[in-house]
Amino acid sequence: MFNTLRAVTDLTKHEVFWSGSITLHLIGIGFTISLCYFYDFLWRRQLNNSAFQADDQSIIKEYSKILLQLSGINIFLLTGEYAGIFYMGSGWIDYMLINVCFIPFLLIYYTLIRNDKVAKDYKDKMLILDRLKADKSESELKFLKSQYHPHFLFNALNTIYFQVDENNVEAKRSIETLSDLLRYQLYDIEREVTFEQEINYLQAYIAFQKIRMSNRLLLNAYFDPQLKEQKIHPLLFQPIIENAFKYVGREYKIKIELRIEDNKIEFYAENTISSIWQKENHSVPGIGLDNLRKRLDILYPGEYNFYTEQINNLFFTRLQINIE
Secondary structure (H helix, E strand, O other): OHHHHHHHHHHOOOOOOOOOOHHHHHHHHHHHHHHHHHHHHHHHHHHHOOOOOOOHHHHHHHHHHHHHHHOHHHHHHHHHHHHOOOOOOOOHHHHHHHHHHHHHHHHHHHHHHHHHHHHHHHHHHHHHHHHHHHHHHHHHHHHHHHHHHHHHHHHHHHHHHHHOOOOOHHHHHHHHHHHHHHHHHHOOOOOOEEHHHHHHHHHHHHHHHHHOOOOOOEEEEEEOOOOOOOEEOOOOOHHHHHHHHHHEOOOOEEEEEEEEEOOEEEEEEEEEEOHHHHHOOOOOOOHHHHHHHHHHHHHOOOOEEEEEEEEOOEEEEEEEEEOO
16 A cells, blocks of 8 residues: 555656655654554454444544544644655645545555454343353253252141141151241242341241251340341351351350341341361351352342351351342
């Protein structure tokens, strides 16, 4: 393109092709190469930071911006001529020829890299869509499996209940309690439940856990009586209580509190840790707590604080949720 430009400007003026100082020609070639790399860098950066719009108005606006940027070529030329770097012998004719040569080619180049970026973005979106479809299918399968096992257990418990001797009151009561817990998880909950429903479930769950615990368990549980009709997503506090019962040891102390203050739910759990974990310097594991954090990210994004800490033989968990 540069040679074509030189041919046009030299031969139309009946001059020798590539006449003039070699220095000026080298500067011209260097300027041409640098200018192309400059626009290449500028446009690729713009394309990486922009989202494409398909409507005509957006496309006209986009290409108007590119033409405005290309008009900057004349600023470079004017500055170079004023500084004595460029020689624009024919004045405005040379400016016109340079614009006629550079701008169409650079517009074509912008269109090429733009189309390449559009094609790449489309391919990436299709890959993401395929991945989401695969994840959705896997999630649905896992959900169906998770539903099957509780249903099987629930039906099995009902069968066992009628096989237990009528005089074995404690065993039948334990089966009834466990059945009620499963029924809540399977049937009695919708997208959200009232705190009254959730607290009744938690109290039943705590009562069931106490059955298998040592008589020396010291349990202190408090549920704010103000919590009645407020709505909450179900089964958010149960994993914390389960974790406390699972790893309690030493003095066998568990403390549970659920309060409301200014539309903010405050849940606190504390338990002493088994000496085995402390001697081996293990932190209390909690896959259930990790899963709970993921559920909170989905259900209450930016509206909760979840904090756990282990100090000596005590493990603390605090959960705050805004329910405005």
